[in-house]
Amino acid sequence: MTASRTARERVRAELTREIIEIARRQLATEGAGGLSLRAVAREMGMVSSAIYRYFPSRDDLLTTLIIDGYNALGEAVERADAATPEGDFPGRWTAVCHAVRDWALAHPHEYALLYGSPVPGYQAPQDTIGPRVRDLVVFGGILAAAQRAGALGPAAALPEAGPALAGEAEASLADLMPGVPGDVLLRALSAWTSLYGWVSFEVFGQFQGAFQDNRLVFDHSVKVLGAMMGLTRSG
């Protein structure tokens, strides 16, 4: 890539890359909190203090891993979206969702680093806000394109679950919500995950003042989800 002016710079870039690689591997086995510069140094046959020539602190290494993570997730999402026909907006949305899930399941610890509990004492620097929204940008692009194409209308009739799926939902949740048909159970599941997804975003700082009054927006979302489930009053 770079013409690597001096030999020193070349070996420096190589070692930096190796540190990141080992750190990511260690992240996968020990978790975000268990990331240890000493262990990285040990695995490289270095002495611990030498690592600090490459990353001034553990947090800087963490920042690099976070940025790499957001970029990897973003790329996966972008690839999934690009592989779907442009006018198939429901398909593009579905593809994006599966891309997120597949990536997260393949890299659970990196996902935890991005969307789990914030690392105590760690403050994400400004460099992360670009890569952080790559998935959102894709999502926004789909919606905006659908709007331009006139393919974004009022809420459509929600698709019904097949009998197999409805049966599995009933089998899993029958003791918790007896008598509720599987179709409703599946919509309820979406509402439930939306609730905790919102709360996690807000508590873990993913919103960062996106709205003036989070509570108001949340309240409306909740009511939308209630209607989606089909809840009505009874006399």
Add this chain to the structure above:
Amino acid sequence: MTASRTARERVRAELTREIIEIARRQLATEGAGGLSLRAVAREMGMVSSAIYRYFPSRDDLLTTLIIDGYNALGEAVERADAATPEGDFPGRWTAVCHAVRDWALAHPHEYALLYGSPVPGYQAPQDTIGPRVRDLVVFGGILAAAQRAGALGPAAALPEAGPALAGEAEASLADLMPGVPGDVLLRALSAWTSLYGWVSFEVFGQFQGAFQDNRLVFDHSVKVLGAMMGLTRSG
């Protein structure tokens, strides 16, 4: 409460309570990973090794905090539900959602302990599965009651956002999704949080084999959300 047979047992119960209290306070300032038995001991004027007479390991103290957390959240949800008229099912759902959000915002570190990244190396024992589903039990009760009362129909027309709310949504997300009306943006936000809520549940082990084929259920949820947003194909 207990007749506290011996003085020794009484002081032991008191000290145990004090340890938990200090640990919870420490959780709020240092985060879940920064929970330190030594620091707890220091704050109590004890020597570190003495703590192990009360909690055999750091993980046991953590388990206690987790169970207490689930119970606190569960109680808050139960209270919110009980305070709403029985037949007002949309209101009960809304109350539950706000209870979850309010509790989480008031106790962010405890929420992180429950729904954030799993603590590395920590395996939750069986004792946690009871308190863990208290909120879900409430939610299930609402749905089941609505079903019995005949108040659980097909998805209702989604409520429209007022102009103020729609305007705020447009202001916040206009650069990301230009041209999309605020009403759709708000529904899209629910879909987005539902996606990440699902993935977080699955990655962080909250599902624990609830379904035979997570991917199938997920795929259906995603399509429901797509329809809720109003996405359709364009020629």
Add this chain to the structure above:
DNA sequence: GCTCGTCAAGAGCGGTGCTCTCGTTTTCTG
């Protein structure tokens, strides 16, 4: 009154992030 279990204290083990110094090696400059 004596035994036995409970307890706090202390030392110690191996681990962590991070700092500082020291001698070497590489690069840049005169």
Add this chain to the structure above:
DNA sequence: CAGAAAACGAGAGCACCGCTCTTGACGAGC
């Protein structure tokens, strides 16, 4: 090409961590 300057690895050291083991004091029950 020689010398100054920068970069580097190694090592010692600081304060902290979870956890274990031993020791000596204390109180409850026989």
